[in-house]
Structure formats: C-alpha cells, structure tokens
Amino acid sequence: MATRPYSESLERLRAAGLRPTRQRLALARLLYGRGHRHVTAEQLHAEALAATVRISLATVYNSLHQFTEAGMLREVVVDPARRYFDTNVEPHHHFFMATDGVLQDISGKDVSITGLPAVPAGTELQGIDVIVRIRRN
Template identity: 60%
Template sequence: MMDEPAVERLRAAGLRPTRQRVQLVELLFSDGHRHMTAESLHADAGAAGVQVSLATVYNTLHQFTEAGILREVVVDASRSYFDTNTGDHQHFFVENDGTLIDIPGDEIAVSGIPTPPKGHAVDRVDVVVRIRKN
C-alpha cells in the first residue's frame, strides 16, 4: 500500500508509474536539483544503468514539465534545458560551456514590468544573466 516516493510523486502528478518513469524520477530527484538537456539525461540514465530510449526521455521531460515537476529553461536557441527546481528562481547561463547556475528567487527582483496588452496575462517572468569565463 505504501508506495515508494518516486511512485508517489508520479501518482500525484497523474502519471502511470512505469519502470522508466520511476527510474527517471529516482535519478532526477534523489540528490539535490539538476539541470539537464534531453541528451544529457539520456546519457546519465545510461550511465546509471537505467534502460530508456531517447524518445521516452523526450516524452518524459515534456510530461514532467506539463505536470509541473520539471521546468523548462530557454537560454539557448539550439537546445532545450530542464530544471528540477520548479520554485521561484532565475539563472546564470555560462555561455562558454552551456552550464546553468541557479539564482534564488528571493535575491533577484524585476520591477517596472508594463501592463501586458489588453487580453493578455503574464505567464512567467524569466531572467537570464548571461556570463562568460574570462
């Protein structure tokens, strides 16, 4: 009756706890927050002995994002990043090596956002501080 946490989390998100999803949740949420791309997660999964296809990694990333247990971070036009931290925060993006670093939401603040055009509502405010190694 008492499911393990990964299964719980999937059930709570309305997702059927399949082997692949359970293992990906364990990989993603067992040790602090992570940033990843589909490719990097697929590689990490393989390295951790989790057998899952790239297609499923893509499906899962989108389902998790949809379900609110992951957040997509748009910083690079050439690929999608995901973040296990779905709370209020922003990012440094190291342009040299494509790395993300969290900025806590209580440190950074955006003021003076104009009222959106009539009939539009603000969905989210993203701040990306682009930095580079020198």
C-alpha cells in the first residue's frame, strides 16, 4: 500500500520521545491519518470511541497536551468555551465560524501584516495569530 499509517504514527511518536501506546497510536492515526485537522478533546474522544478505540477522556486531554508540548499539535485560541488543537504546526492563520465552531486554515505563505509596532521593551515575539471571524449569511 502507498501509505502505512501504522508505522507513520509509530515513528512520529518515537521521534517525539513518547511511548507508542495503544491509545496514543490510535489518536495519532485519527489526527494525522488524512490531511490537517482541528479538534477539541471531546470531539476526538467521541471519534476514538466511534472507531472502537477504548480510551478515556482524561487520556485524550493528556495526549493533546503531550502532542502540543512535542510540537505535533498547536493550540488555537478562538472560542472562550473550548480549546481547539490543530495538526498544522506551520505558521498560518484561521477562519473561524463561531456559530458551528468550525475552523479552517489560511496558509501563512501569502499573508503579510505590515504596520505592527515593535514588541514592548523586555519582551520577545512568540507568534502572531490572525483569526478571521465569519458567519453564515
């Protein structure tokens, strides 16, 4: 077969220094199986259960944080009610539709921001998030 999702996930976890447990492998496969994704803990947990992976919500939370720590995920802060995690860790931006909670990537390549002041004295730049809020019309 062309792709080998199992060993890809396994290598990904090894590279991050995370033990390839049943649960982490399952999550990695769900997350990186096909294209980039934006998930909440609840969503991912529901998906795992639907795929008959036995995993607790606590482990989903733990894994999301560990993956983020390891640079495999990035958190996107757009909704005060829940935390989103993005499998795309390249610099980029987002559309966010608040009504149905859907995030969509905006490639970072073409976007440029001019006219920003220098960061305040004693601080350094960590990153720039652009959230384009949209609604159905």
